[in-house]
Amino acid sequence: MRAYLIGALAARAATALCVLLIALPYVLRRNRLRRGLRPAQENQTQSQAQENSPPYLQRLWPHFWVGYLILALSTLHAGTVTPAMGRANGTGIWAATAAFFLLLFEIVLGLSLKETNCSPRRPLRRLHFWMMAAFVAALGAHLWFNA
Secondary structure (H helix, E strand, C coil): CHHHHHHHHHHHHHHHHHHHHHHHHHHHCCCHHHHHCCCHHHHHHHHHHHHHCCCHHHHCHHHHHHHHHHHHHHHHHHHHHHHHHHHCCHHHHHHHHHHHHHHHHHHHHHHHHHCCCCCCHHHHHHHHHHHHHHHHHHHHHHHHHHC
């Protein structure tokens, strides 16, 4: 029973971290929305500070580590709730399996994008985005069928 509780808590934490994981690249990027949310005085001093800020890939380190943490929590969840799979919906289990493998593929893509000399960066980023959308859809299906 304790293992099942740990697995359930790991799943909830991983699901909450997925929201953070998806939001981080947009929050860490320099864009008009982010500049517009700051007061005018801060924008003037921030423009000077942005020239000295680290490159985008270095600022993305929380995104990378949250992704690894989600993989660890998902593995913990899968390992602890497996004995209770007899009561679970089969479609939800297949959706969870698909989500897990999409997460692995996302991490491989992310590791490729993490390299500074990655030449086909734009197509890989596009693929990374659409794999994220597929992961969210599979995770949503798992939650719908097995909640």
